[in-house]
Amino acid sequence: MQIYFSRSYRHLKPDSKERLFLLLGCVLPCVVFFLFFYTKISYLLAVWVKEALTVTIPESSLRIAYAEFLPFFGGVYYVQIPSTMPSFQEITLNLAVTLILLFICFLPSRNSKGGTPLFIYFAIILLTHLIAIIFFMFAQDFYPYSATHYSELYIKQQVGIWLSFLVLSGLIMGILGYGGITGRLIAFWGTMTYSFVFGCVRYLASMFIISKVSSLYMAILFFSLGPLFDFLYLVCFYSIYINAQINRFDQGERRLKWLWL
Amino acid sequence: MALVITVFKVYFVLIVILMLVYAVRHFIFSYNRIFGQQRMYYNDIYDSELPFVSVLIPMHNEEKVLQNVLDSLLVCNYEKDRFEIIPINDNSSDATAKMLDEYKVRYPIIRPLHRNSGERGKPASLNDAMQLAKGEIIVVFDADYRPGKDLLRQLALAFADPEVGAVMGRVVPYNITKNWLTRLLNLERSGGYQADQQARYNLKTVPQYGGTVGGFRKNIILETGGFNPRVLAEDTELTYRLYTKGWKVVYANAAECYEEVPETWDARAKQVRRWSRGHNSVMFRYFLPVIFSKHMTPREKLDGTLLLIVYAVPFLFALALIDSIILFFLGEMNVFVGWWALLFLGAYNSYGNFAPFYEIATALMVDGVKKDVLLLPLITFNFYFYLWNISLGLLDAVGDLVTRRVVEWAKTERFDDSKNAEVAQQ
Numbered sequence: 150m151q152i153y154f155s156r157s158y159r160h161l162k163p164d165s166k167e168r169l170f171l172l173l174g175c176v177l178p179c180v181v182f183f184l185f186f187y188t189k190i191s192y193l194l195a196v197w198v199k200e201a202l203t204v205t206i207p208e209s210s211l212r213i214a215y216a217e218f219l220p221f222f223g224g225v226y227y228v229q230i231p232s233t234m235p236s237f238q239e240i241t242l243n244l245a246v247t248l249i250l251l252f253i254c255f256l257p258s259r260n261s262k263g264g265t266p267l268f269i270y271f272a273i274i275l276l277t278h279l280i281a282i283i284f285f286m287f288a289q290d291f292y293p294y295s296a297t298h299y300s301e302l303y304i305k306q307q308v309g310i311w312l313s314f315l316v317l318s319g320l321i322m323g324i325l326g327y328g329g330i331t332g333r334l335i336a337f338w339g340t341m342t343y344s345f346v347f348g349c350v351r352y353l354a355s356m357f358i359i360s361k362v363s364s365l366y367m368a369i370l371f372f373s374l375g376p377l378f379d380f381l382y383l384v385c386f387y388s389i390y391i392n393a394q395i396n397r398f399d400q401g402e403r404r405l406k407w408l409w410l
Numbered sequence: 411m412a413l414v415i416t417v418f419k420v421y422f423v424l425i426v427i428l429m430l431v432y433a434v435r436h437f438i439f440s441y442n443r444i445f446g447q448q449r450m451y452y453n454d455i456y457d458s459e460l461p462f463v464s465v466l467i468p469m470h471n472e473e474k475v476l477q478n479v480l481d482s483l484l485v486c487n488y489e490k491d492r493f494e495i496i497p498i499n500d501n502s503s504d505a506t507a508k509m510l511d512e513y514k515v516r517y518p519i520i521r522p523l524h525r526n527s528g529e530r531g532k533p534a535s536l537n538d539a540m541q542l543a544k545g546e547i548i549v550v551f552d553a554d555y556r557p558g559k560d561l562l563r564q565l566a567l568a569f570a571d572p573e574v575g576a577v578m579g580r581v582v583p584y585n586i587t588k589n590w591l592t593r594l595l596n597l598e599r600s601g602g603y604q605a606d607q608q609a610r611y612n613l614k615t616v617p618q619y620g621g622t623v624g625g626f627r628k629n630i631i632l633e634t635g636g637f638n639p640r641v642l643a644e645d646t647e648l649t650y651r652l653y654t655k656g657w658k659v660v661y662a663n664a665a666e667c668y669e670e671v672p673e674t675w676d677a678r679a680k681q682v683r684r685w686s687r688g689h690n691s692v693m694f695r696y697f698l699p700v701i702f703s704k705h706m707t708p709r710e711k712l713d714g715t716l717l718l719i720v721y722a723v724p725f726l727f728a729l730a731l732i733d734s735i736i737l738f739f740l741g742e743m744n745v746f747v748g749w750w751a752l753l754f755l756g757a758y759n760s761y762g763n764f765a766p767f768y769e770i771a772t773a774l775m776v777d778g779v780k781k782d783v784l785l786l787p788l789i790t791f792n793f794y795f796y797l798w799n800i801s802l803g804l805l806d807a808v809g810d811l812v813t814r815r816v817v818e819w820a821k822t823e824r825f826d827d828s829k830n831a832e833v834a835q836q
Binding site: 156157158159160161162163265266267269270273277280281284293294298301302305309320321324325327368371372376377380381382384385387388389391392394395396398399410 | 447
């Protein structure tokens, strides 16, 4: 007997019980829990960031504030921090450095054999920063955000990312996932735990930079370290999980789970 | 000013919705491929009288690679009196013509067509070659391809079905281990064929004829005026021409053929930009005919439209990025900031043949490709690379439409060497 279609048409039988358990027993409760508790979570995060920032910023200038966010589910808490506007020297220095870096990005990308995507990525980030520099150079008084505004924006964005990732990771692991339930749960929780830790640390780092250095870096932080960066680790965790599954389904009893017609 | 801001906001919301539509589309494809019942190709048919097939291979300065495709075809298991090979030497300035003539002397089955003047490019070459071709079924390969022994037979089988206008096989890179780029392109190809094309075939939407490793009925093309030499993406054009006239395109996942993928980012950028330019010019021509087609099912229309506009999406997304930067500096991001992530969620998942990470992962799972799946995070950076080059391709297409300028064909750089050949044979 010959097996003609070693990979062309093979597929797996959906595991309905595991899927239902994951979606209804894990993902859905997590999403509901998050929706009803993100206000509390943002409060705890704000308290932690406020405490951490007191090392470098006087406690009297730090407060925790509340802003409305999703209807029905409540608002978010964030840290009010003092703004630091950039000096003329800082703007000029940033302009010079940004132009040099942009030149470097565009120069090798013409014939680069290795790093073209990275150069394009950095060029877009630098162009965003350049717009911010020009804005502060000519219209500093019209800049629409204080450090506190930015803090509010960050928290709302972060809640949006966490919610999106809960749904996305849940759907991928719950519906598209294969193999044992333990592996899927580890991948799901691993992604969300990392996302939570990363989001918190990024909030602290962003607030520190905005407050201690200057508001000039708001745009670059918002657009470069935002959702696309989050996707990087989401896909990292997912690829590790898939690599493990590919190995498992290639040997032992799991190999027999492939359907060939 | 308020009106302008409203327009920016509305545009932002529309693009988020569009991106989510694509994300859902590819999620459905991924699910269907890994868990759905697979629609088999015509593998069970054993036809004792296979049709006469004319194999056309457009070539322009292909001295580095042409031996591979010709030698592979010469040892294929299709009956030798049932097919001919027409390599099309399209104004080559290297040793291509001489090498083809040497092959012609040794193998009468090879009938080279030398084009030393006239309009250059693949569509014009195919038009000329079809006039010479004796077969009713035309199979096309690129010069850097290496068809397997059984490939011709598998592709020809589909034409026993009178509804089939074209067939498309699976493309697999052979120079995968060359560098990081070739490895990443292998992931994309896997997602694009093993998952995306097969799922579209399963779901009876619009599998795409890819211009190579595929075949079509000659009379359909000739009766409708041949290929348009002004269109760079003659493959996409053929797909939509067939569907809007009531024909079907089928996908043969087991009909694998091996190709050389670009080994430098520069070559890849040019390739993607050319694809985008060609695909978008087809979009301008077929957007309304697809929507109002009497021959296409609602499902085919929906997926056909999404496929048709897929090379416009990165440009629309780039505008949304600029839109969001403007809204940011106008102090208007507050409303959208929570949903900013959704824009990326969709965009990250929607770039045409470049399947989203979960679709690529699904394909690699089916293919059993170990370790290389760990490179998936790197496609994050390709995202901006495609955003840039595909957007440039769209602008080229718009320029072509507005100025009616003559589009010049530019072929992808070849890199073949003996090391690659060894890899392919393993």
